[in-house]
Amino acid sequence: MSNKKEQLFDIGLFKRLFQFIKPYNLVFSGVFGSVILIAILGVSTPYLLQQAIDTNLTNRVSEGFLFFILLMVGLLFAEFVFQLLFIYYSGWLGQSVVKDIRVKLFNHLLRFKMKYYDNSSVGVLITRSVTDMERIADIFGQGLFMIFRDFLTMIVVSIVMVIMSWKLSLIVFAMLPVVLYATKVFQKYMKTAFEEVRNEVSNLNSFVQERITGMKILQLFAREDVENENFKTINGRHKKGWLKTIWYNSIFFPIPDFCASAVTGLVVWYGGLASVVDGTATQGVLFAFVMFIPKLFRPLRQIADKFNALQMGMVAANRVFKVIDTTSQIDDTGKHIAKNFKGDINFENVFFNYVEDEAVLKGISFNVKAGETVAIVGATGAGKSTIINLLNRFYEIKSGVISIDNFDIKEVTLHSLRSQIAVVLQDVFLFADTILNNITLNNPEITEAQVEQAARDIGVHDFISSLPNGYHYNVKERGVMLSSGQRQLISFLRAYVTNPSILVLDEATSSVDSYSEQLIQNATDKITKGRTSIVIAHRLATIKKADKIIVMDAGNIMEQGTHEELLQIKNGYYKNLYEVQFLKEEVA
Incomplete structure (x- = not known):
């Protein structure tokens, strides 16, 4: 056993505590x-x-x-x-x-x-x-x-x-x-x-x-x-x-x-x-x-x-x-403060792994033009959600470059980067607070009037107004007082009121009722209009509306193109996915 472990009293630790007494x-x-x-x-x-x-x-x-x-x-x-x-x-x-x-x-x-x-x-x-x-x-x-x-x-x-x-x-x-x-x-x-x-x-x-x-x-x-x-x-x-x-x-x-x-x-x-x-x-x-x-x-x-x-x-x-x-922070050494992105996104030969020697993204490259809506499709584990995490710098890539408006995202301050990108996740997290505070996240620059107008814009004002106390309704821990579809609508509104330059949607409508699904679809159309959007798509309607579809499998981009273009590829990955999964939805 080391001497440090044998010490009954750690002097170094005590001195460090004393630094907090100075005030x-x-x-x-x-x-x-x-x-x-x-x-x-x-x-x-x-x-x-x-x-x-x-x-x-x-x-x-x-x-x-x-x-x-x-x-x-x-x-x-x-x-x-x-x-x-x-x-x-x-x-x-x-x-x-x-x-x-x-x-x-x-x-x-x-x-x-x-x-x-x-x-x-x-x-x-x-x-x-x-x-x-x-x-x-x-x-x-x-x-x-x-x-x-x-x-x-x-x-x-x-x-x-x-x-x-x-x-x-x-x-x-x-x-x-x-x-x-x-x-x-x-x-x-x-x-x-x-x-x-x-x-x-x-x-x-x-x-x-x-x-x-x-x-x-x-x-x-x-x-x-x-x-x-x-x-x-x-x-x-x-x-x-x-x-x-x-x-x-x-x-x-x-x-x-x-x-x-x-x-x-x-x-x-x-x-x-x-x-x-x-x-x-x-x-x-x-x-x-x-x-x-x-x-x-x-x-x-x-x-x-x-x-x-x-x-x-x-x-x-x-x-x-x-x-x-513990030094586990993302290095925030960027100097560029992004006030308003145009929205050009470029992934260039990006490699990434959560666990060493287990590649999740294997040198993927794609670009999204400003104002485009890009749908990403693929099987579970293909790497779709990882792209969202990397764009926001929740994790550091192993190699390659991710850039927005020709700026490497490592050159952009974390705060300004994330403040210009709004994300709607599949697993919606709500705090034990009012709907208003869950939408604004206590941002004093966003007023209740702005939230109400945004709710009207995307068609969720009536749903919120029907709740006891309306925008001041307390959703309790993790939003248990709301249905999954209602929580999803709140997350859309949370993203919309920030007026982001780039929008990322992990679209999730598989477990909601048809009424909520229609509201979510309308909200999706509204908030993606006129801004760069990346959508992890689960519904054919969303995929068809996308300007570009990126098809992924096991960390690789298999195909890119519009819905019609991809269907023309003989024995294509997307065509097979469409016939197995999406065609049933279209017929229904």
């Missing part, structure tokens, strides 16, 4: 100052009690006794105030730091390549963004400052004890190595246990998220009992991980309490004898030591407890920073 240096300094004052105030009460006993009670003198009592009350109140400020602002600092890290993480996630999400679990990423962030907050609210406060309290208490009686102090200090060694062993095992817990939490979150999302499939195939058993297994591992931490806690935490009780007994025994026999310890000192012992041993117990929070936070921070450090 809050004033609050950090205030919390740090409160820690020092709390440590000093913590020893003042036993010291004043010792003075009151030795000066007043032992000598039976009342003069000055009330002063000691009032001073103790005042100091206790001051300690209460500083404890309150310390707890609040240490927590405030933790939440502020986590807010900034979470924003940085989410901003990073927004710019990942699609390939990253192809290979990543959504549940794990949710854990990183939510649960792990709260553990990082505990580093400041429950870990770091608490540990420093307790450690400083122990130092101050030890100094005062030695000043009062070095002999009694030796009795107390003799037990400390036992507690310190137990703490060291405890921390080592807890770090391993917490890493296991975080893994199991991620696995559990991922499993539950995926099953809830795919609940319809599970019930359709009657997999409830099987998935319940799988959940029991994962949940059992989660429980086992947590029980390991509970077991370590149950072994360790009684040790400081036992040591503190044993030391108290020894101090009272030895101190009592010393006080009676030779007078080397006063009654006040004895009382003070009885109060000091919990202040010395309790922080040791708390340090180990808070170190748990610190360890979990550090493990969580390490996981979050691994995501932040």
Whole structure:
């Protein structure tokens, strides 16, 4: 095992976390100052009690006794105030730091390549963004400052004890190595246990998220009992991980309490004898030591407890920073800002693969003239949807050139490229929000009046108006309150209101009713008119209207031409596809 893995505390990771504290240096300094004052105030009460006993009670003198009592009350109140400020602002600092890290993480996630999400679990990423962030907050609210406060309290208490009686102090200090060694062993095992817990939490979150999302499939195939058993297994591992931490806690935490009780007994025994026999310890000192012992041993117990929070936070921070450090973004090095494409598209000898050595596009070349509608047809897996992904630079091509208006798309800024290309996907995704916000995606430049006019233009205004609250109807998560055809219409309207230079349609009408299909067909005709359009076609009506048809198979372009031209090719791929698939549709 490497030294880095053996470290109980990663200094480099801690320094990186501290970079996020810089904007809050004033609050950090205030919390740090409160820690020092709390440590000093913590020893003042036993010291004043010792003075009151030795000066007043032992000598039976009342003069000055009330002063000691009032001073103790005042100091206790001051300690209460500083404890309150310390707890609040240490927590405030933790939440502020986590807010900034979470924003940085989410901003990073927004710019990942699609390939990253192809290979990543959504549940794990949710854990990183939510649960792990709260553990990082505990580093400041429950870990770091608490540990420093307790450690400083122990130092101050030890100094005062030695000043009062070095002999009694030796009795107390003799037990400390036992507690310190137990703490060291405890921390080592807890770090391993917490890493296991975080893994199991991620696995559990991922499993539950995926099953809830795919609940319809599970019930359709009657997999409830099987998935319940799988959940029991994962949940059992989660429980086992947590029980390991509970077991370590149950072994360790009684040790400081036992040591503190044993030391108290020894101090009272030895101190009592010393006080009676030779007078080397006063009654006040004895009382003070009885109060000091919990202040010395309790922080040791708390340090180990808070170190748990610190360890979990550090493990969580390490996981979050691994995501932040992942370099999976598309290189946005383009300088050209596309304000309005004419729409000339050219693919030149483009090769692409999702997985190494498994080519998806095998040197395809084609061009689309500005204003043309090009239909792409072919069997499943032919590479049709890949063309859409590459045009938007969701993935990087292996070789070749993709250009728009004679600009290599790598020379165009990502934002301007994607803002000029609207895509209607076959699998429509709607957010748990109103229809209006799903259409505008909260773009302040698109008004409700513009959305309504666009809806009238493509013939979907009546459908939206018929819903409760119209454009302000909440479609719930993934648009479950709408039919597949209605969701498709919303996606058409979403594309249309952006007034794109280039439109890409993954036409999907196979699973919708005839009324929605007619609306979608009308919407397709409207939004493709006068602009460059690439349509992955599933219907003969759309294919016939296209200015050009590109026929694909297994990553190759087999044929290109109009509907009539392709039908003239003897034993042609398109002609065969037409006779097998599309002719039935035409006859029907």
